[in-house]
Amino acid sequence: MTEVNLAQALNSALGTALDSDDRVVLIGEDIGRTGGVFRITDGLQERFGAKRVFDTPVAESGIVGAAFGMAIAGMRPVAELQFMGFSYPAYDQIINHVARIRNRSDHRFTAPLVIRIPFGGGIGAAEHHSESVEAIYAHVPGLKVVVPSTPYDAKGLMLAAIEDPDPVIFLEPIRLYRAIKEDIPEIYYTVDIGKVRVEREGDDMTLISWGAMMKETRAAATELENQGVSVEVLDLHTLSPLDADGIVTSVEKTGRAVVVHEAPRTGGFGAEVASIIQERALYSMSSPVMRVTGWDTIFPLKRSEGHYLPSSDQIVAAAMKSLEE
Amino acid sequence: MTEVNLAQALNSALGTALDSDDRVVLIGEDIGRTGGVFRITDGLQERFGAKRVFDTPVAESGIVGAAFGMAIAGMRPVAELQFMGFSYPAYDQIINHVARIRNRSDHRFTAPLVIRIPFGGGIGAAEHHSESVEAIYAHVPGLKVVVPSTPYDAKGLMLAAIEDPDPVIFLEPIRLYRAIKEDIPEIYYTVDIGKVRVEREGDDMTLISWGAMMKETRAAATELENQGVSVEVLDLHTLSPLDADGIVTSVEKTGRAVVVHEAPRTGGFGAEVASIIQERALYSMSSPVMRVTGWDTIFPLKRSEGHYLPSSDQIVAAAMKSLEE
Amino acid sequence: MYSLISPDGTVSGRLPLTLDQMKELYADMVEARAYDRKSMAMQRQGRLATYAPFEGQEAAQIGAAAALQPDDWVAGTYRDAALMWRAGYPWSLLIAGRTGDERGGSPPPGVNVLPPSITVGGHMIHAVGLSWAEQLQGTKRVALTSFGDGATSEGDFHEAMNFAAVYQTPTVFLCQNNGFAISYPRDEQTRSESIAMKAEGYGMPGEQVDGNDVAAVFTAVSAAVQRARNGSGPALIEAVTYRLGPHTTADDPGRYRDGDETEKWRERDPLLRIRRLFEKAGAWAEAWNEQLERRANESIEVAVAEAEALPQPTRDEMFKRMYAEMTQPLRNQLGEGTS
Amino acid sequence: MYSLISPDGTVSGRLPLTLDQMKELYADMVEARAYDRKSMAMQRQGRLATYAPFEGQEAAQIGAAAALQPDDWVAGTYRDAALMWRAGYPWSLLIAGRTGDERGGSPPPGVNVLPPSITVGGHMIHAVGLSWAEQLQGTKRVALTSFGDGATSEGDFHEAMNFAAVYQTPTVFLCQNNGFAISYPRDEQTRSESIAMKAEGYGMPGEQVDGNDVAAVFTAVSAAVQRARNGSGPALIEAVTYRLGPHTTADDPGRYRDGDETEKWRERDPLLRIRRLFEKAGAWAEAWNEQLERRANESIEVAVAEAEALPQPTRDEMFKRMYAEMTQPLRNQLGEGTS
Ligand SMILES: Cc1ncc(C[n+]2csc(CCOP(=O)(O)OP(=O)(O)O)c2C)c(N)n1
Ligand SMILES: Cc1ncc(C[n+]2csc(CCOP(=O)(O)OP(=O)(O)O)c2C)c(N)n1
Ligand SMILES: [Mg+2]
Ligand SMILES: [Mg+2]
Helix, strand or coil: CEEEEHHHHHHHHHHHHHHHCCCEEEEECCCCCCCCCCCCCCCHHHHHCCCCEEECCCCHHHHHHHHHHHHHCCCEEEEECCCHHHCHHHHHHHHHHHCCHHHHCCCCCCCCCEEEEEECCCCCCCCCCCCCCHHHHHCCCCCEEECCCCHHHHHHHHHHHHHCCCCEEEEEEHHHCCCCEEEECCCCCCCCCCCCEEEECCCCEEEEECCCHHHHHHHHHHHHHHCCCCEEEEECCEEECCCHHHHHHHHHHHCCEEEEEEEECCCCHHHHHHHHHHHHHHHHCCCCCEEEEECCCCCCCHHHHHHHCCCHHHHHHHHHHHHHC | CEEEEHHHHHHHHHHHHHHHCCCEEEEECCCCCCCCCCCCCCCHHHHHCCCCEEECCCCHHHHHHHHHHHHHCCCEEEEECCCHHHCHHHHHHHHHHHCCHHHHCCCCCCCCCEEEEEECCCCCCCCCCCCCCHHHHHCCCCCEEECCCCHHHHHHHHHHHHHCCCCEEEEEEHHHCCCCEEEECCCCCCCCCCCCEEEECCCCEEEEECCCHHHHHHHHHHHHHHCCCCEEEEECCEEECCCHHHHHHHHHHHCCEEEEEEEECCCCHHHHHHHHHHHHHHHHCCCCCEEEEECCCCCCCHHHHHHHCCCHHHHHHHHHHHHHC | CECCECCCCCECCCCCCCHHHHHHHHHHHHHHHHHHHHHHHHHHCCCCCCCCCCCCCHHHHHHHHCCCCCCCEEECECCCHHHHHHCCCCHHHHHHHHHCCHHHHCCCCCCCECCCECCCCCCHHHHHHHHHHHHHCCCCCCEEEEEECHHHHCHHHHHHHHHHHHCCCCEEEEEEECCEECCEEHHHHCCCCCCHHHHHHHCCCEEEEECCCHHHHHHHHHHHHHHHHCCCCCEEEEEECCCCCCCCCCCCHHHCCCHHHHHHHHCCCHHHHHHHHHHHHCCCCHHHHHHHHHHHHHHHHHHHHHHHHCCCCCHHHHHHCCCCCCCHHHHHHHHHCCC | CECCECCCCCECCCCCCCHHHHHHHHHHHHHHHHHHHHHHHHHHCCCCCCCCCCCCCHHHHHHHHCCCCCCCEEECECCCHHHHHHCCCCHHHHHHHHHCCHHHHCCCCCCCECCCECCCCCCHHHHHHHHHHHHHCCCCCCEEEEEECHHHHCHHHHHHHHHHHHCCCCEEEEEEECCEECCEEHHHHCCCCCCHHHHHHHCCCEEEEECCCHHHHHHHHHHHHHHHHCCCCCEEEEEECCCCCCCCCCCCHHHCCCHHHHHHHHCCCHHHHHHHHHHHCCCCCHHHHHHHHHHHHHHHHHHHHHHHHCCCCCHHHHHHCCCCCCCHHHHHHHHHCCC
């Protein structure tokens, strides 16, 4: 065991994968010499050489398209897109080719690749550097979408994603890269994709979130417990395939749910969660599923971030409102 | 008044716009000489010349990016993307630039352009020609998303979209282009963007849809009326900004709702509709909001289309299930 | 422009192919044309979905595919049936695909030909990735990607060309310049005099060849394939040809080009040219040609029968095709049935 | 490579600029450098968000902007503050933008300079659309778009270059080749010998100039602007320069380049070169230079004060910025408050 933050856990996962599987290669902008703008691949090019870890031209569609071809030819590429706001030029490759080749070829050709995308705001970054568009990936049939919020999950889910026979969009919460430390095994281990993680058990209500918003959700849960509310906290940590049973089981028990995400509310993934709950647990619901989310605005620049980012206070307030109903 | 189908109504709208406003130009692949693969711009290049209606290279990002620049410089471009499956290469321009310039420049620069996107399946087309990803556009702050399902709306909404000071994604239901005929004014008129259209009034339940699925929804409504169920039918015809009040008012009256769309269910726009209903009308709901949608699969090729497309029977069945609860 | 056989069948210099090789290439072109004509007919009978004919481009496709090894990679388009077939993709599966059946996208093991790309431009970078992987894995395989003149306008063309050059991947870029992107003529698509010269901007060799001269295409592509296989990097070949038919069965060429132009190109028909070559060489026999055509039609009829014998695809196949193992949401939806 | 003034200040041939013009250009470069250094300092003090310095690229930016008319369009990047300022964009707003305030994106009426593009590659086509619109509307305005060497790897570069050439829009493409895309050196980005030569593939003129020679940049860009204004179409100019500082304040160049290289380029400093020119011409006065620097620092201090005097942006401004008229969903959300 060794105590690491989420960024180090990802670095350990990628190193472990390169070590244990010759088919694994890393490809992306500035991931070699500099180890990536977030240093997630720090030291890996020195360790494994320039034929395993590739710096690329600034061309996201090319990065994903090339990694896709490599995957079809039997390799296990892990592509890095520098920020989620720069994943859009690759969206066509992802939705039209990566997600479809298995279906197009009736299983004859497959694309076992991982696309790493740092996402979310809160670091006072420039425009396009604070996106949370998980919904546009979770809506695409043929992809899996994974979002760790702890160092342990980060390594285990990354190794599971690299093992996975289908393409995985791996979303990395920028704000959590260095926020939490945790003991994780130095050896190879995986965490199952497709299962909700019950982070905390409780009876009065269910808080549901993923990624960086788990931080505010945890804070809100603690605050609520202090006020005598027994809270269950779910970290979805896989958005697709979604573990509907895991969500419904919890809400059937608590009767109340607040779903929290940083993305704009309209068409955000919280809508899917709320829809499933009302579809399958309407008669256990003591109050509507509340959504605490980003607003339907563009993520603002540094000086206005506070106006946008959901806070633990908002979560607590929503929870209280839910309890009053 | 003249009786036209939806395709002719769009042609009339574009002709009227070119006629009445010098700032309007059309730009897209094969829209000039051939009048577009669906003939929506048929005859317009002859009528208005090659400096108003431009054929372009096969480059969707270029088409949208150039139209965006034109719009900033004071023109009113209407760009055509040949099929929704080919809108993805332009997604970066749309989400990162078209939707953002007003915010980025604090209203100093704006992008009053219309992006026309034929969408939906049911015509036995090749792969990528049957997409329904309205959800990935409706989730983007800064855009408006419009979807006509009648000839009258098609012309009125198109002229409203061209007038609109903000960018509008104009989704055209391929399957309805020539399916319905209707009398529409030959003159200039607009239909408001942002209001639900109550197509049919009823008391027992609300059917909610948009685009090509309105056809099955209408058929289901008739069938249900025959079975003695009084059905209210809403054609959202604007997905963003969404008229939540219009939806909630109806469901508060009927207590039951079925939302119908062709897109895959998970993360589809139906989730947003269901979430809003349970948020604002939970205590009027006699049963869960049902979703009749495409499956979480890739839209299949011709021989399997029947396995994918939601049918009026499915809508009727969902409605009956809802009534039993 | 590199060419070996002129439209009237005269050879400039010595032909680097034997008579038997030429006969094989001709026979393949005959079979390809039989497939193309049959497909057009079937589409009109409603037996196929939209079809994109390649009549006039047989030399470019057969000549290029003949330059490959059986296990090389191919990433082509909706118009490349002849190329894909010559590279090992069975007619029956190509037809099945056009009937609207995903099973048509699955060539036999060992045939490294991707199902046709329907999006324009997106697939060239796939060939770069495929051949890059082969290079890293130490095989000698190369990848050939075929695309049209219109596809060179897409940003993805630029990124694919650049990646191939930067990493010196064993990739051969074959542009079939057939004069049009649907209705948009080549001369309006770009101001560069040729598509071949675009290669320079990537530090890659580029060559323009007469795409209706099967010997020239075969020779030029063979050279590019050899370079790639020997580790000398990628190349771009522009095969100048012409689409004699409509863009697809849904297209009306009358709206954007005049018949004279098409007639002019009929004179440059790639099959006619070989016939004339053989006639000059005294190697033409009417009976032999009829036999080729008969055999071609027979093999296409067999393929059609196979394709149409495929049972109606079932609903659960649609769900099963999505992932290696069906996900829970899909299992639930499969269970819902369609009422 | 086109150049007029060598690093040691000697002029090759006759300088097509007057001494006064040279003094103005120098003064502008001095002011730009003052802004750049001040910004670096402010960022370290936490008064600015991440900052992308342009030290070493002053000649490329000031020389290019000086070739424009006040109402021409400019679409540049996060590193083009000097260019944008010389084109009319106030320092105070550039600073406001870097403090993280959207109001910094709104230049005064009549200043046709877009706020900086943060995405790499996406904005070049905007300049094509802007100048295309001016052409259609019959004005004489041109658009200049500035971008880096790395941006030429994006598919959007290809589409923008092609559209400009196809429609012969009055667009000037200025590539500031500063050697790196963050850590990725120019030589690895593409195998083409120069970026300028990429223009050929689009049937567009391309020219490589010494980007640290303000006279050469001004002259070359002026010629391209004239061509465009006269309806002779677009052009690409590659200004070869060097980023003396880090990519941004978050970057550590030590990881990907050695100090010697940077020192070599310090010798080619664009300001130093003009100083030497003046010294040779006996037109250099220490006092004058000190005065310029003093004035520059003063005007930057004024701008900083203005920028930092902007009141904290309010929550409702964030909602109001989204559409011409706030939509109902936004009105509802604004009403929800943040508790
Ligand atoms: C990304 C994308 N945009 C548009 C289309 C629609 N489309 C299909 S074929 C075609 C023209 C392609 O021309 P070319 O590359 O020359 O190939 P050809 O059809 O002539 O063989 C277009 C625009 C598409 N399939 N994909
Ligand atoms: C589409 C996109 N991809 C990646 C990035 C991250 N990024 C910011 S600057 C940069 C390098 C750009 O290099 P160059 O074009 O040479 O401009 P320079 O920074 O050298 O001025 C990268 C990759 C981005 N901003 N946008
Ligand atoms: Mg073509
Ligand atoms: Mg650079």
